[in-house]
Amino acid sequence: xxxxxxxxxxxxxxxxxxxxxxxxxxxxxxxxxxxxxxxxxxxxxxxxxxxxxxxxxxxxxxxxxxxxxxxxxxxxxxxxxxxxxxxxxxxxxxxxxxxxxxxxxxxxxxxxxxxxxxxxxxxxxxxxxxxxxxxxxxxxxxxxxxxxxxxxxxxxxxxxxxxxxxxxxxxxxxxxxxxxxxxxxxxxxxxxxxxxxxxxxxxxxxxxxxxxxxxxxxxxxxxxxxxxxxxxxxxxxxxxxxxxxxxxxxxxxxxxxxxxxxxxxxxxxxxxxxxxxxxxxxxxxxxxxxxxxxxxxxxxxxxxxxxxxxxxxxxxxxxxxxxx
Amino acid sequence: xxxxxxxxxxxxxxxxxxxxxxxxxxxxxxxxxxxxxxxxxxxxxxxxxxxxxxxxxxxxxxxxxxxxxxxxxxxxxxxxxxxxxxxxxxxxxxxxxxxxxxxxxxxxxxxxxxxxxxxxxxxxxxxxxxxxxxxxxxxxxxxxxxxxxxxxxxxxxxxxxxxxxxxxxxxxxxxxxxxxxxxxxxxxxxxxxxxxxxxxxxxxxxxxxxxxxxxxxxxxxxxxxxxxxxxxxxxxxxxxxxxxxxxxxxxxxxxxxxxxxxxxxxxxxxxxxxxxxxxxxxxxxxxxxxxxxxxxxxxxxxxxxxxxxxxxxxxxxxxxxxxxxxxxxxxxxxxxxxxxxxxxxxxxxxxxxxxxxxxxxxxxxxxxxxxxxxxxxxxxxxxxxxxxxxxxxxxxxxxxxxxxxxxxxxxxxxxxxxxxxxxxxxxxxxxxxxxxxxxxxxxxxxxxxxxxxxxxxx
Numbered sequence: 184x185x186x187x188x189x190x191x192x193x194x195x196x197x198x199x200x201x202x203x204x205x206x207x208x209x210x211x212x213x214x215x216x217x218x219x220x221x222x223x224x225x226x227x228x229x230x231x232x233x234x235x236x237x238x239x240x241x242x243x244x245x246x247x248x249x250x251x252x253x254x255x256x257x258x259x260x261x262x263x264x265x266x267x268x269x270x271x272x273x274x275x276x277x278x279x280x281x282x283x284x285x286x287x288x289x290x291x292x293x294x295x296x297x298x299x300x301x302x303x304x305x306x307x308x309x310x311x312x313x314x315x316x317x318x319x320x321x322x323x324x325x326x327x328x329x330x331x332x333x334x335x336x337x338x339x340x341x342x343x344x345x346x347x348x349x350x351x352x353x354x355x356x357x358x359x360x361x362x363x364x365x366x367x368x369x370x371x372x373x374x375x376x377x378x379x380x381x382x383x384x385x386x387x388x389x390x391x392x393x394x395x396x397x398x399x400x401x402x403x404x405x406x407x408x409x410x411x412x413x414x415x416x417x418x419x420x421x422x423x424x425x426x427x428x429x430x431x432x433x434x435x436x437x438x439x440x441x442x443x444x445x446x447x448x449x450x451x452x453x454x455x456x457x458x459x460x461x462x463x464x465x466x467x468x469x470x471x472x473x474x475x476x477x478x479x480x481x482x483x484x485x486x487x488x489x490x491x492x493x494x495x496x497x498x499x500x501x502x503x504x505x506x507x
Numbered sequence: 508x509x510x511x512x513x514x515x516x517x518x519x520x521x522x523x524x525x526x527x528x529x530x531x532x533x534x535x536x537x538x539x540x541x542x543x544x545x546x547x548x549x550x551x552x553x554x555x556x557x558x559x560x561x562x563x564x565x566x567x568x569x570x571x572x573x574x575x576x577x578x579x580x581x582x583x584x585x586x587x588x589x590x591x592x593x594x595x596x597x598x599x600x601x602x603x604x605x606x607x608x609x610x611x612x613x614x615x616x617x618x619x620x621x622x623x624x625x626x627x628x629x630x631x632x633x634x635x636x637x638x639x640x641x642x643x644x645x646x647x648x649x650x651x652x653x654x655x656x657x658x659x660x661x662x663x664x665x666x667x668x669x670x671x672x673x674x675x676x677x678x679x680x681x682x683x684x685x686x687x688x689x690x691x692x693x694x695x696x697x698x699x700x701x702x703x704x705x706x707x708x709x710x711x712x713x714x715x716x717x718x719x720x721x722x723x724x725x726x727x728x729x730x731x732x733x734x735x736x737x738x739x740x741x742x743x744x745x746x747x748x749x750x751x752x753x754x755x756x757x758x759x760x761x762x763x764x765x766x767x768x769x770x771x772x773x774x775x776x777x778x779x780x781x782x783x784x785x786x787x788x789x790x791x792x793x794x795x796x797x798x799x800x801x802x803x804x805x806x807x808x809x810x811x812x813x814x815x816x817x818x819x820x821x822x823x824x825x826x827x828x829x830x831x832x833x834x835x836x837x838x839x840x841x842x843x844x845x846x847x848x849x850x851x852x853x854x855x856x857x858x859x860x861x862x863x864x865x866x867x868x869x870x871x872x873x874x875x876x877x878x879x880x881x882x883x884x885x886x887x888x889x890x891x892x893x894x895x896x897x898x899x900x901x902x903x904x905x906x907x908x909x910x911x912x913x914x915x916x917x918x919x920x921x922x923x924x925x926x927x928x929x930x931x932x933x934x935x936x937x938x939x940x941x942x943x944x945x946x947x948x949x950x951x952x953x954x955x956x957x958x959x960x961x962x963x964x965x
Contacts, residue, residue: 259622260601261833274963279956280930345769346705366771366940452714454772455940457933471594472716472925474618 253480271481283457284465287372288441291461294376295440300433303384307391308421321392328385336449339378340365343450365451368458375446375459383439387432394428395421430501437497438490462486548583549842552606555829556586563867570863575849582842591615591827593925600624607835608843613825614720614924616649616658617964625657625830631840632656635848640886648919649828658830659844661851662879664793665917666724666823667908668692668814674699674706674788685814685907689728689756692789692817696766699788708766708788710781711757711935714774718935719928720920723823724791725753727918730820733931734921734961741922741961746954754946758938771939779803791816793825794875794905801870808870812904815911824917826881854886861897872898874905874912922964930956 222229254271256264275281310320327335342349343364351361364374402420411419422429444463447453453460462482470479557564572584590610599605611619619625632638638646641660649658672682678698686692696708712721723733731749734741761767770777779796781787783804797811816822829851831843849856857878864870864877871894874880878890895902921927934953937944 259624260597261623277959279952279959361769363769363940366769368937368941451772452774452932454714454932455936456944457936468929472929473923474593474597474622476597 250480251484253477254484255477255481257477267477271475271477272485274478275481275485278465280457280460280465284460284462287458287460288443288462290372291376291379291443292437292440294373295379295443296433296436298376298380299383299387299436299440302380303387304391304429306384307388307395308417310388310392311395321389324388325385327382330382332382332445333449335382336378336446339374339381340450343374366455368454368456371451371455371459375443375450378446378450379440379443387436390428390432391425394425398424434494434497437493441486441490548581549838550583550585551608551835551839551842551846552585552587553608553829553843553846554587554589554591554606554610556588558588563869567863567867571850575846578849579842579845582845584846603834605832607832607839608829608846609832610827611658611830612827613648613660614920614928616828616830617922617924619830620649620651620657621964624833626833626835626840627655627657628659628831628840628844629654629656631837631844632659635659635844635852637848637852637854637886640854640884641852641881642883644824644917644919645826645828645881649830658828659847659852660826660828660881661847662828662876663824663826663881664795664875664879665912666727666791666793666816666825667912668789668817669782669792669796670695670789670812670814671782671785671787672810672812672904673785674702678702678788682812683903685812686789686817687814687819687907689817693756693760693764693766696760696788697764700764700766700768705768706786706788707768707781708764709760710767710773710778710787710790711939712774712778713932713935713939714772716925716928716932717774718933719931720823720924721791722753722931722935723920723928724816725757726750727821727823727916728816728818729753730818732918733927734957741964743954743957743961745957746950750950751946754934754938754949757935758944758946761939762942767939772936794873794908797873798870798876808900809904813874813908815908816915819911819915821916821918822912824919826879852881854882854889857890857893861893865897865899868899870900872900872902872905874909923960926960927957930960 253264255266255268257267257270258264306324310317310324313320330338345351345361345363345366348361348364350364354361363370365371398420402424403416406416406420442463443461444467447459447461447464448467451459453464463486466479466482466486469475469482556568559565568586572586576582576584587606591612593615596605616625638659642663645660645663646656648660650656668685670682670685675682675685675695678695678701680695680698686695692709698708700706700708712718726733726745726749729749729752731747731753732744735744736742757767761771778787778790779799782790783800783806792813794813797808797813800806800811801808829843829847831840835843860877861871869877871877878894880887880890882890930953934949937949938946
């Protein structure tokens with residue numbers, strides 16, 4: 184069913200003689216009319232878009248801008264904010280925990296990359312090879328992702344319990360000495376990395392699986408015909424074919440793991456001996472324990488800048504590698 | 508089938524609805540102060556209403572609101588559920604949602620005052636009845652450097668040693684003679700942990716600022732301090748023999764005696780769970796822990812005793828109180844103070860309040876609720892006599908605590924307490940999780956952290 188407007192458009196005289204009988208319409212006027220018509224046609228869409236923009240502006244962009252402003256202000260939420268320049272940053276640099284928090288966060292990110300990057304990839308390769316009960320194994324790997332992060336953390340806290348915890352009980356049953364897991368500054372961070380890897384590897388594995396699924400089977404067949412073993416097939420077919428996904432996930436993982444919070448907050452509170460105080464945990468303390476929102480915002484700005492610089496450097500590096 | 512016209516209209520309606528919804532959301536984000544005066548009535552919002560999960564406490568509170576409103580027809584109370592949540596405090600203040608009268612822990616007033624987040628009640632409080640009968644050191648917790656008053660204390664506790672009488676008995680210790688020194692605590696802890704089966708002799712906190720809080724208790728008990736005033740500046744005061752002695756005790760109990768269990772990084776709820784399930788002999792606590800243990804773990808009041816703080820040289824004073832929103836009008840401040848005084852600081856209602864607890868089969872006779880020990884002089888005597896008259900819990904279990912606390916020095920928490928406690932958590936964690944922890948180094952590192960916190964005290 185056509186609208187009256189579209190029928191009149193269809194009836195628009197197309198000959199040059201008929202055009203001549205009409206008053207002359209300039210190119211500019213025609214463009215304006217077309218624009219008006221397009222605007223009218225898409226009014227509803229623009230309305231909805233505006234609503235979305237307002238929501239984004241209000242709940243996403245405004246807090247970001249306000250956060251940046253807060254980094255340079257001292258606020259008590261009663262009087263007008265005071266502009267303090269770089270005082271909040273100076274205060275952070277004087278805090279002995281500031282350096283510790285960055286060091287711990289980088290350690291967590293490094294360890295999380297070693298485990299969280301390699302384990303899901305190997306799992307995906309294995310799952311890809313499985314011929315039977317594929318759906319079951321995929322679900323089993325994805326299952327931990329469905330648990331709320333706090334539940335995961337509390338569950339693992341019991342696994343790690345140095346008294347009647349699961350790990351120490353199991354070790355004890357086979358006559359091995361138990362570990363201190365979370366209760367030793369030497370092992371606490373590594374213990375948190377295991378939890379994080381276990382909880383998040385399901386999503387990453389699925390993405391790898393999807394990437395592996397796009398590799399044409401002929402490539403493997405050709406490689407096998409050429410006598411390539413498992414490692415050579417991985418190196419010459421799997422890695423190059425999934426390279427893009429690997430690179431994107433690496434970036435995403437660094438950005439995500441640098442913001443680790445739930446595991447140290449729920450499981451160790453930053454201890455023992457500050458060995459699991461992370462940037463976000465310290466930021467949380469500044470905001471909600473010390474009620475110093477200026478310094479907390481300054482800290483989040485520093486993290487934002489650090490991740491922004493890393494992302495830009497990484498994108499540039501990968502582009503260069505692509506070109507070469 | 509709908510025509511294109513009707514479809515356009517419905518889309519327009521959708522747009523309008525979306526825009527309307529947004530406008531409503533924005534309006535809802537605005538100032539929520541609807542407590543305007545109407546018809547000569549002052550309406551005030553107050554926190555402190557117990558949650559519905561505590562039906563007895565809730566019913567007492569709601570009945571008190573009704574009774575107060577009947578006695579004060581010009582004041583309308585709008586109670587809000589809950590107490591102090593530092594995570595939402597600033598957001599509520601920024602959004603104009605902070606109650607007119609709000610609850611605080613003793614750790615927070617100094618910072619709240621420094622940030623101008625409470626109303627000055629110095630003048631208004633002069634007319635509050637019995638204000639001079641409140642312990643002066645508790646009122647001082649709500650004063651700024653120039654002596655102006657910003658809040659009123661409504662509950663006070665002093666730290667002591669909570670112990671399990673059945674475990675004392677099993678370990679061959681006299682449950683009616685709790686330890687009085689830290690050496691005695693150490694001996695008792697050894698005997699209790701020797702019972703085996705995962706029983707722990709003594710436990711202490713080391714997480715979420717609670718380790719620092721308890722280390723402060725340890726230091727006070729040995730006559731030490733966390734911070735002292737040096738001219739007009741505050742400086743850390745624990746990197747000394749007393750600090751070392753406190754940490755050495757903890758270290759030795761954990762590693763030499765093995766009487767503190769293997770699991771560390773504990774906080775209050777963990778330790779209460781251990782005590783409630785009969786797996787713990789002793790921990791440092793205030794008497795308000797006893798009802799928690801009895802109610803949550805179906806325990807008996809007879810099974811718990813509280814001794815005065817071991818060491819006997821001092822103890823930590825903590826508690827809670829109420830402050831007033833800095834944006835409150837003078838009428839609201841006046842009405843707010845009337846509510847605080849009538850509800851929490853009212854010797855005329857002691858007996859009625861105790862009676863409510865007796866009728867509700869709640870504990871009376873503990874050195875805690877229903878009438879907290881914020882009083883001094885004759886009001887305190889009056890309160891103790893009433894509690895003794897109506898006591899329904901074995902008062903002798905807490906006699907050592909009562910006797911000790913009236914004799915030893917009570918010190919309030921240091922300024923910027925939460926930040927200091929966060930810094931001291933790591934010291935507690937170090938000695939409790941690392942057998943080779945270097946106590947001198949830990950104290951020195953904590954001293955520099957605490958000094959940087961104290962440098963911010965105004």
